Amino acid sequence: MREWVLAALSQYGSPALFAVMTVSSIGAPLPVTLLLIVTGSLISLGVMNLWWAIGLAIAGSVLGDQIGYAIGRWGGTALVSRFGPARGASERLAKAEAQMRRWGGLGVFFSRWLVSPLGPWFNFASGIAEYPWARFVFWDVAGEVVDTAICLGLGYVFSDRVQALDAALGDFTWALVALLAAVWLGWKLWKALRSH
């Protein structure tokens, strides 16, 4: 799939970029970070137009995010109650709603770029929790602009090292997630010890 997606970008350019960003934002596991980095490299090569690439990458991502939000809002509860009662989906739904109430717009914003694997999940949860659509669009667009700027910028600067850059960014993201988890668990432990 990874080879196919990148070959499509290489051959068809911006339309392929738009399509992949849309499908990926709905939840398909596609290599979007590498796709954007390679796009930055192709821009530096003069093969793709900078403004078309930026516009279509953001438009595709936001469109996919809106579809995910709409599915959660108008079909999420029904989907979960129909297909997932045996797997504890109701509990997960309640947790998703609680997370959205707690993190709100910041959760949407950071899940666009800092912890992007959680992006589709946050779209769905935002819809289920009926997070206000206008605010969702605002944080969504802000996050996607940051994500696109970072990945295209890095791809442009390190245009001859795209695969190593993608691997470094991937591991850096997981290191960051693990560090946040360690800090959070340490804080919970400290609180529990102090209460005794």
Place this chain on the structure above:
Amino acid sequence: MALAATITFGYRASQHARRLRLENEPIRSWMSVPFIAHTHHVPPETLYQAIGVEPHPHDRRPLRAIARAQNRPAAAVIRDLENALVRAGHTHPAPPGGKGP
């Protein structure tokens, strides 16, 4: 466990960051000839010649499409390009797994 994961992924990220400076990109079947020429800093004509293709000014075809047109596996096209890069003086080692399509 979270701390161990932080250290492991942090170490791997630093190793990849080191590769940014030291090694050339492995060739993949999704890459076009001008893209490979750019990442390895060689003229595209050198690579086109190595795989027996007439140079195109705006060629965006990935190697897999070129291989299909030549009725041979993408791995064979990649091997020809790697040999051409070695002849052109590119001797940086590719990372493990870098030979595949």
